[in-house]
Amino acid sequence: MLTADTSTLRLRHLSLAGLVAAAVGLSSAGAPAQEGSEPQAPPEEASLIDPRAEERLRAVSDLLAGADTLTFRAVSFFDEVRESGIQIKRFIVHDVQVDRPGRLAFTSTFDDGTVRQGWYDGETLTVAMPDADRYMRIEAPGDIDALLDLMQQDYDLNLPLADILYSDVYAAQEPYLLSALHLGERILEDQRLDHLSMESTGADWQLWLEQGERPLPRRMVIEFVAAEGQPEYMATFASWTLNEPIDPATFTAEIPEGWEQVEPVR
């Protein structure tokens, strides 16, 4: 049997307690002070960060941060909003390899058959476009966190599943987090998962995490509520590996001779 949504119940209870406390405070404010009565504390403002959701978010953050290497495959759907307003569902598969702190490689295969390959070696991000015999290079000395910040601030490039590539996933999200809620337990392919719902300043998002000490993400949904048409992105994760050795050649860019170098869009 699935567990009840206890966090919701608890928070509603807190709200009720707050209302009762407020009512008591109001009534006592208009009445003469009674000898020996304790001063009433103001009602505690209920946080919109559910402690259980925060605990799970910190747990997945710690798990991924503690991995020297990680690899995963993400099968993703996202909405492409046309000028007409009609949304088209697109499909993309990401294969990602991470070697902390400074090496990243990915292969993204679109539903139109095009492939994008990327390699980051702690100095340079190289992106190959094999269908066009072109590639681009971006100088980004530092680590993966610095690369992600640079890409999202200065360039019009979105690295696959950037949110979970940060060395501290929770710290990267926290400044933008408006609310978080543990919705309860869900079952996906015979696996029990924690279902979390978050609001951030730029998007609503949901996570389905494995239960227990390895709370790996199994599914992530992002709804871009500030964008026209509120498109959605849904990724299902598979083939997670943590702390498994990765061939160093994985992170070496392979650009065939004769390909044209193009400038990235800033």
Add this chain to the structure above:
Amino acid sequence: MNVSRRALLLRLLPGALALPALAATDGAVAQTYYDVSGNVIVVNPGTLAAPVTVYDAYRRPVVVYPAGPAYAPSPVYGPAGVVGQSRRVARRTSRRTAARWN
């Protein structure tokens, strides 16, 4: 600020009417947009050397890319993530309240 009556009228019209295609050059279609002050401008991707940011009839920013495969419009790898999108849009407040938590 010099905003013509036509420009003001165009802003009130649906986007499809407000942004008519004007001409085609080298396969790229020139379109009317607005600058930051609301003045009507015509942008032809076929003659652009680099991406430019202009505004549509509803004052929403639009990035117009040069024609040609060297510039691959975003999203190149799918949409931005939560952090990336949060950095690009204005802050908002939560729709959740203690009274209506879900």
